[in-house]
Amino acid sequence: xxxxxxxxxxxxxxxxxxxxxxxxxxxxxxxxxxxxxxxxxxxxxxxxxxxxxxxxxxxxxxxxxxxxxxxxxxxxxxxxxxxxxxxxxxxxxxxxxxxxxxxxxxxxxxxxxxxxxxxxxxxxxxxxxxxxxxxxxxxxxxxxxxxxxxxxxxxxxxxxxxxxxxxxx
Amino acid sequence: xxxxxxxxxxxxxxxxxxxxxxxxxxxxxxxxxxxxxxxxxxxxxxxxxxxxxxxxxxxxxxxxxxxxxxxxxxxxxxxxxxxxxxxxxxxxxxxxxxxxxxxxxxxxxxxxxxxxxxxxxxxxxxxxxxxxxxxxxxxxxxxxxxxxxxxxxxxxxxxxxxxxxxxxxxxxxxxxxxxxxxxxxxxxxxxxxxxxxxxxxxxxxxxxxxxxxxxxxxxxxxxxxxxxxxxxxxxxxxxxxxxxxxxxxxxxxxxxxxxxxxxxxxxxxxxxxxxxxxxxxxxxxxxxxxxxxxxxxxxxxxxxxxxxxxxxxxxxxxxxxxxxxxxxxxxxxxxxxxxxxxxxxxxxxxxxxxxxxxxxxxxxxxxxxxxxxxxxxxxxxxxxxxxxxxxxxxxxxxxxxxxxxxxxxxxxxxxxxxxxxxxxxxxxxxxxxxxxxxxxxxxxxxxxxxxxxxxxxxxxxxxxxxxxxxxxxxxxxxxxxxxxxxxxxxxxxxxxxxxxxxxxxxxxxxxxxxxxxxxxxxxxxxxxxxxxxxxxxxxxxxxxxxxxxxxxxxxxxxxxxxxxxxxxxxxxxxxxxxxxxxxxxxxxxxxxxxxxxxxxxxxxxxxxxxxxxxxxxxxxxxxxxxx
Numbered sequence: 001x002x003x004x005x006x007x008x009x010x011x012x013x014x015x016x017x018x019x020x021x022x023x024x025x026x027x028x029x030x031x032x033x034x035x036x037x038x039x040x041x042x043x044x045x046x047x048x049x050x051x052x053x054x055x056x057x058x059x060x061x062x063x064x065x066x067x068x069x070x071x072x073x074x075x076x077x078x079x080x081x082x083x084x085x086x087x088x089x090x091x092x093x094x095x096x097x098x099x100x101x102x103x104x105x106x107x108x109x110x111x112x113x114x115x116x117x118x119x120x121x122x123x124x125x126x127x128x129x130x131x132x133x134x135x136x137x138x139x140x141x142x143x144x145x146x147x148x149x150x151x152x153x154x155x156x157x158x159x160x161x162x163x164x165x166x167x168x169x
Numbered sequence: 170x171x172x173x174x175x176x177x178x179x180x181x182x183x184x185x186x187x188x189x190x191x192x193x194x195x196x197x198x199x200x201x202x203x204x205x206x207x208x209x210x211x212x213x214x215x216x217x218x219x220x221x222x223x224x225x226x227x228x229x230x231x232x233x234x235x236x237x238x239x240x241x242x243x244x245x246x247x248x249x250x251x252x253x254x255x256x257x258x259x260x261x262x263x264x265x266x267x268x269x270x271x272x273x274x275x276x277x278x279x280x281x282x283x284x285x286x287x288x289x290x291x292x293x294x295x296x297x298x299x300x301x302x303x304x305x306x307x308x309x310x311x312x313x314x315x316x317x318x319x320x321x322x323x324x325x326x327x328x329x330x331x332x333x334x335x336x337x338x339x340x341x342x343x344x345x346x347x348x349x350x351x352x353x354x355x356x357x358x359x360x361x362x363x364x365x366x367x368x369x370x371x372x373x374x375x376x377x378x379x380x381x382x383x384x385x386x387x388x389x390x391x392x393x394x395x396x397x398x399x400x401x402x403x404x405x406x407x408x409x410x411x412x413x414x415x416x417x418x419x420x421x422x423x424x425x426x427x428x429x430x431x432x433x434x435x436x437x438x439x440x441x442x443x444x445x446x447x448x449x450x451x452x453x454x455x456x457x458x459x460x461x462x463x464x465x466x467x468x469x470x471x472x473x474x475x476x477x478x479x480x481x482x483x484x485x486x487x488x489x490x491x492x493x494x495x496x497x498x499x500x501x502x503x504x505x506x507x508x509x510x511x512x513x514x515x516x517x518x519x520x521x522x523x524x525x526x527x528x529x530x531x532x533x534x535x536x537x538x539x540x541x542x543x544x545x546x547x548x549x550x551x552x553x554x555x556x557x558x559x560x561x562x563x564x565x566x567x568x569x570x571x572x573x574x575x576x577x578x579x580x581x582x583x584x585x586x587x588x589x590x591x592x593x594x595x596x597x598x599x600x601x602x603x604x605x606x607x608x609x610x611x612x613x614x615x616x617x618x619x620x621x622x623x624x625x626x627x628x629x630x631x632x633x634x635x636x637x638x639x640x641x642x643x644x645x646x647x648x649x650x651x652x653x654x655x656x657x658x659x660x661x662x663x664x665x666x667x668x669x670x671x672x673x674x675x676x677x678x679x680x681x682x683x684x685x686x687x688x689x690x691x692x693x694x695x696x697x698x699x700x701x702x703x704x705x706x707x708x709x710x711x712x713x714x715x716x717x718x719x720x721x722x723x724x725x726x727x728x729x730x731x732x733x734x735x736x737x738x739x740x741x742x743x744x745x746x747x748x749x750x751x752x753x754x755x756x757x758x759x760x761x762x763x764x765x766x767x768x769x770x771x772x773x774x775x776x777x778x779x780x781x782x783x784x785x786x787x788x789x790x791x792x793x794x795x796x
Contacts (some may be wrong), residue, residue, distance in 0.1 A: 003504075015458035021238060030238050031274050033376050034232045041267075043328075048457070101376040121395065121411075123463040124456075145788040 001131050002073035004107065005116055005136035008051050012126045014048030025117045026107070027100075034100055037107040037118055050118075051124060053096035059088035061111035067106070077106045088169040109153035171198060172382040172464030173235040173691040178207075178275045179299065181292065183366055184225065184284030193278060199694060202701075202781060203234030205261045206665035206708045207279060208250025208629055213715050213787065219722045222254040222362065223340070223354035225285035229362045231272065231331070231371060232279035234667030238270030238461070239390035241687050242398045243669030245460025245464060247268050247331075247348070253357040254365075255521075255576045256343050256596045256621040257723075259714040260357035263625075263664055264331075265459030266348030267465075274375030286367040291332075293323070294373040306367035311335060311514045312347040319372050332370035333360045334516025336564045340364050342576035343521045343563060347513065351467075351483030352459060356636055357598055357620050382693030390686040394672075396539065397683065398463050401675035403637060408466040408671060409456065411445030413487035415632075416602075417494075418444040422517045423634045423643070424745025425607035427491070427600070429498045429550045430527040431593045431736055434604040435745030437724035439500040445491050452502055457483050464671050470506055476554075477507040485509040485519075488624075490524020493692065498550035508560050515564035524599030525573050525580070526559045528591060537586045544568040556570065593734050596621035605735055607747030608633040610641065610649035613757040616731045617653060619712035626709075627656035636675050646753045650760035658705030665708060681705075707782045710774050712764070714787040717773045729774035731758060768795060 016039045019032035027034055037052040055075050060068045067081035068088060077088075077097075084104035088097045097108035109116075111129065119127045130138070171193065181188040201210045208230050218225040230250040237244055247269030253260030272280070275713075289304035307315050312334040319330045329349070331332045337344035340795035344360030345353040381387040399405045407415050419441040420426045429435040441447065458465035471481040483504050485493070493508040494500055512519045533548040540547070544567075546555045562570025572580050578597040581589035593600050598621030610629035615719025618626040632652060633643035641652065658747055659681060663670050665686055673679040681698040688696045717727045732738075733754055741749035762769045768776035773795055779788035790794040 010455075013456045013458035013462075013467070015465060016460050017240075017463060017464045020238075020461055024384070024388065027378070029378040029380045030240070030270075030376065031376060032270075034378075074514070094419060094751075102378060121392075123395070123399070123458075123465060 003129050004132050004135035005111055005129050006135050007054055007127050009049035011124045012048040014039055014122055017121050018050055021117045023122040036107055038102060049092055058091050059097050062087045062091040074110055076110055077108060079105050082106050172380055175273045175276050175278045177277060178279045178281060180281045183286040188299060198269040202295050202704055203664040204248045204665040205234050208261055209233050209708055212250060213711055216252060218718045222252040223365050227252050227362055229282040229366060230279055232349050233269045233273050233693060234665050236483045236666040236668045238273045241668055242394050242463040243672050246667045246669055248664060249346055249354045249359045249666060251359060251362040254361045255358040258719050260359060260710045262354035262356050262359040264352050264354035266352030267329040267349045267460045268331045270460055271375055271501045274377050275373040276377045282366055289367045291370040294632050296375050304681040305333040307369045310515050311349055313514055314352055315370060319370060327373045328372050330370050330372035333363050336516045337364035339566050341574035343574060344516055345518045347516050349402055351513050352438050356623060361518055381691045382692035386690035393462055394683045396674040397677045403674040404464050404671055408464050410483045410579050411449055411590050412466045412468045414445030414448050414490050416487045417490055424747050425604045426495055427604040428495050428530040431532045431741050432531060435743055437495050442500045443502050448502060451659035452506060462478060470504055472503045475503050480507050480510050484512045488602050489519040492520050496523050496527035497556045499553040499556055501553050504553035504557060508557050510669050511560045513554060517564055520601050521599050522560060526556055530572060531591055537588050543567055594622045595733055596730055598622045603630050605752050606742040606750050608643040609646050609752055610652055610752060612733060613649055616733050616754055617761060619716055626660055627653045638679055646757045649757055650764050654764055657709050658702045661705040661708040697746050711781060711784055711787055713774050714791060717794060718790055731772055
């Protein structure tokens with residue numbers, strides 16, 4: 001059965017170690033901007049969360065060069081064919097695929113060939129790589145959070161936590 | 170290009186608005202590593218002795234190190250170096266947060282600010298390009314608003330910035346430089362120097378590539394360090410669970426908690442209300458980490474009810490809990506969190522602000538200042554509303570706050586009437602949250618700290634109270650000098666590699682084995698733990714030389730200034746296990762100078778020792794002073 005990368009984002013502290021190790025594993029250089037996993041740290045609210053590819057395959061049809069395809073239950077980019085024009089980034093609802101600023105080739109999570117480094121390095125145990133049948137639980141929970149939190153302000157008792165009070169948008 | 174470094178410094182002449190990129194030389198990197206090491210070398214070589222730290226001649230440096238932004242645990246740090254307006258000597262202040270790695274990714278290991286901008290400006294560094302921008306709109310804004318406005322002006326939420334708040338703009342000597350809203354390079358008035366330069370903020374965004382010389386070995390060594398971090402009880406369990414405030418219970422149980430301006434030190438009654446355990450049970454919402462931190466000691470707290478309801482933000486840390494708690498006699502977490510939050514908002518140093526409010530409270534109780542001076546505030550110990558009100562007054566320099574914002578020495582000059590005798594500071598900077606009468610070695614650490622009263626040049630509380638890495642008897646002077654010196658070298662390395670000092674809570678880094686194992690494959694140069702200790706010694710000795718040069722011009726010796734307040738040397742500890750004890754400083758200082766190879770009578774570094782470390786220019790200067 002295929003495995004899926006999942007997160008329990010309530011545990012995330014926003015340290016970006018996952019992005020750092022991701023960029024290092026793939027490019028042997030330090031820079032979270034070249035990572036395939038991003039950490040949202042939405043100051044000044046208390047919301048920290050990793051964002052990564054869920055291998056949905058939406059980018060496959062968007063690619064004009066046919067560079068993206070399924071391979072062993074993972075969506076992969078053929079670097080030779082990729083023209084770096086970013087159609088994939090256009091359709092991805094999560095921002096999980098983007099064009100690398102240095103090599104100009106689309107990059108996305110390939111789960112490190114079934115051994116994601118981010119799950120190993122995350123100090124909080126936010127990320128895990130689980131069987132798809134177990135993944136459903138994590139996905140349900142994240143969906144629930146999306147619905148309850150992204151609607152607007154988060155309330156804890158009578159106090160607002162999802163705040164933008166200091167500077168009006 | 171050297172591996173592990175971005176490879177250049179950016180020098181900014183704010184008076185003329187000119188920039189200069191300076192490549193790093195190999196010898197400079199090998200001998201001084203980065204961060205504080207770079208800072209003291211540049212400051213010693215370039216700053217004329219005796220200049221006014223508030224004048225445009227002072228230089229402000231924002232520096233990173235080779236480990237910054239790498240895979241090493243807790244490597245998301247940066248440091249600021251300048252001549253301190255508080256102590257008048259060398260000052261470095263370090264901060265976590267998000268900015269350090271970003272500066273390196275943007276192409277620079279450090280920034281050197283010179284002169285003074287005519288109008289308020291801020292610096293924008295975008296991937297190797299840089300420009301000074303008008304800070305007309307940002308000026309006067311608090312740190313939270315500044316962060317928001319910078320991100321919106323540039324239209325990118327991933328930009329990382331550091332900035333000063335209103336306190337820094339108004340040249341309060343308790344000002345700090347803030348990063349990621351809640352993290353601060355706090356002490357020694359480093360934010361004041363930024364304010365004197367009319368520099369509001371520095372923002373960076375970078376996509377540059379920084380590489381390791383041997384990536385596979387490097388990753389292996391870093392993973393080992395992460396494992397060590399997780400395995401050690403303090404960094405792996407204690408700090409993540411309870412934050413730095415885990416110490417409140419420990420320090421009170423050992424009877425070294427400074428209470429009410431060190432007057433009633435030992436234990437504070439009702440400390441159970443402000444411990445890390447209570448914090449976790451009451452106001453904690455979640456843990457927050459600095460960038461690339463595997464310890465994640467940061468707290469994100471919210472006050473739900475009472476007069477301070479609705480205050481939500483990071484903190485408070487142990488030192489802050491002490492400064493607004495033990496020092497002012499307020500044992501309420503909600504008031505402490507409120508004061509801490511205001512400090513973050515206005516850009517004030519929490520340790521210094523709390524320390525100086527505690528000092529003012531003692532002056533008030535002694536009748537040296539009265540209700541007329543305080544503007545009607547009843548500044549008694551334990552009055553939480555007065556404490557929070559004073560934070561605001563200090564930030565905006567109103568009434569008594571204006572005097573206190575001048576920091577300890579200047580404030581005591583203005584107040585007079587023997588108020589200087591009650592200053593709990595060293596070299597003019599207020600002490601942090603440990604009473605050395607119950608931990609003698611820590612007293613020596615305070616006295617010999619190059620930036621004044623501070624626990625971050627050597628942390629003897631670890632061996633003396635916590636029992637890490639070995640348990641030492643806190644009530645003896647014997648053998649403490651050696652331990653202090655070793656600590657100072659290790660901390661100089663961590664400040665220069667620019668990683669968090671909490672990494673020293675796992676023994677492999679405290680012995681410098683981990684940094685050596687990581688730096689070798691990172692830079693491609695061979696480092697052993699002993700080499701790093703040598704670099705640490707070079708950095709610390711040069712900091713001492715800088716101070717000796719400044720003090721010599723004022724007709725003082727280093728030894729005269731390496732001292733503690735009279736209260737700690739003469740009045741016995743009031744309560745607790747260390748009752749009746751005083752710090753036997755003179756004895757420890759003798760041993761300290763002897764072991765360091767300094768002149769015992771004056772505390773000046775000896776030229777032959779400095780030449781051995783390759784500090785020829787400093788050796789000449791010290792020879793002149795010793796003559």
